[in-house]
Amino acid sequence: MAWNQPGNGNNNDRDPWKNQGGRDQGPPNLDDAVRNLLSKLGLGGSGNQGQRSSNSGGGFPSKGLGIVAILLVVVWFIAGFYTVKEAERGVVLRFGSFHNLVESGLHWRPVFVDSVETVDVSNVRQFQSEGFMLTQDENVVHVELDVQYRVINPRDYLYAVENADNSLAQATDSALRYVVGHTTMDEVLTVGRENVRADTLEMLENMIVPYQLGIQIVDINLLPARPPEAVKDAFDDAISAQEDEQRFIREAEAYAREVEPLARGKVRRIIQEAQAYREQQVLKAQGEVARFNELLPQYKAAPKVTRDRLYLETLEKIYANTAKVMVDVEGGNNMMYLPLDKILEQQRRSDTQMNSSSNESMNSNTSSTQRNQPTRQTTTTTSGRTSDRFNGGRD
Template identity: 45%
Template sequence: MAWNEPGGNGSKDPWGHRKNEQGPPDLDEVIKKMRDKLGGWFGGNPNRPIGGSGDNLSGLTVTILMGALLGIWLLFGFYIVQPAERGVVTRFGRYQQTTDQGLHWHLPYPIEDVQKIDVQQVRAINHKALMLTEDENIVEIELVVQYQVGENETDAKNYLFNVLEPDNTLHQATESALREIVGSSNMDAVLTNERDRVTADATKLIQTIVNNYQTGLKVISVNMQNAQPPEAVQSAFADVIKAREDEERSKNKAQTYKNGVVEQAGGTAGKLIEEAKAYKSMVVAHAQGETQRFAKILTEYEKAPTITRQRLYLEAMEAVLDNTSKVLVDIPGNNNLMVLPLDKILTSSQLTEAAKLTPTLPSTTNMPSQSENNKENDPRSRGER
């Protein structure tokens, strides 16, 4: 028996309502109420039948409203890119273009979207790890890598879409490059005099790796903050470094002493050479003067042999007596008697001969000057007439 038949149990209907209670809403009635509300909002008369003049007015209002909403939506497509940024435009998630600084427009969301990337921001990562060197030693290295997104048109695109985590990729590239460079170097070189070479090679290799992965990143610099052996062997390694420093200090001291000795020897050699040259010039000049003097005496001797012999004798006696002590005894009579100290003369002559045989070179300060040589060779200084 149906629930609404006579005599049936009409206390409840299928929707759980009792008799005389409201049943489920009618779909047509719901649509009519919604249309009446919209007509009231946009100036229509809810009591007018469908198809009247009020419907035309409501349609025009809706068109104007939709146009206004479309205009507002299109205005959301304008965006500004700052000088330090690059704008990456995507359409439904697919890359479209990269825009530079200035005012631009794109189809608003959800059709197109723009992501702004700061290409002048300097970023940094710290890396610290234990590395095995070529000589099978372990060294602890800590460095800082500074980088930024490249300024080329494709760099911003690659940074966003080509690699899932570009910064993490750079970190892994840094470790890989550092292990390759340190693994081909000795521990002493890495810790002392080749740290600049390690950082320079690491910069080039890291950039090569991130370029191969097309991450869009540009490595600015790699700075080694610390490089030391593991903590367990630091004391022993400090002793080795101290011994090496002492060795270098001793080498530098020895090199300094060597340079001083060489310079002093060079100066002494130069002095001896100059003295020898001066002595040579003196001997040559003296020989030339004696030759000229002998030639003049020979000419005079050929003219007057007797007078020349007498003059030579007197000059010789004058030279001998001038350099020796002598005693004059006044004897009454016709002449004075001269007494010569022969023992002293012989002693002086022997000393003179010994000095001539000595091979040492005389000092330039004891050499006679050219004026003295000229005076000695001048016949007038010896009493020649």
């Protein structure tokens, strides 16, 4: 049923914003609500009118002040708890001055007295330093350096310098430019990159010590340097030529390592042969001396016999090594010469021709071995040798 439905008598008596007695109730008064709350806390005066007691002099009672103070102390104490993460360390400042360092975990500090700043000391941080730099031989190269570091002293990292990360970046750029400026372009681009990295790391570590950055350099990595794009093709050709030079040098060194042992072995063999020949001649001379010493008493005992025997032994040795025979004809003044070397050489040629013709005959008759029966003939040469020939015959 509606509030103002006709026939319900006086509609004003049914107004929800009025009480049953007909008095206008209205929305609640905010001032009255605050006074009621203060009265319950003992902070305000009592009475139907909600007025403060004239004896209070306009202040709060001592009981209310105590409760407020206790609440503020509790809030202040609870707000003092804080947590430092596992990878961090806390730097405690008391009235703006360094007080101490705290480890990871739950801690408490007096609020408004101490303040805490946390620093990550476990994770490794990283940044890159790059730019176009002038080398010792007045060439320009683009160099990139990757630096990895971590914080080891949170106090120095925060307060020794204004910005430790920025200071480290500037020191890195200065050290890198100094090292590149004292290195040729070829070394920066090719074989000297490791030296540039090591020199830069050493100089950077020495440079940051006086500033007390609280930072430790973990490692630096020199990325491949490259020339400016305008001259990149010419630099690529130069690098290719250097690589070819190194390849030729390595091939020559490999060839030298291969040939040198052979030459040394040949030298040792010649030396050993010379030493053996020397020892042979020495032993031969010593043998001759020993034989002469043994022959001397015999010669003294029978000079003529010994002389004739030596003469005959000498002629025997001479004639044994010659193919010429001289025959003395008895009763005549002429001496016959028998060229045995020519005779033997001619006989060898004849035997060779016979053997070759025999081989040809055998090869020509190989296909008809089933129809032919070979007949073996023996021929005696003038030198007393025999040669066999196979003549084909028919069945």
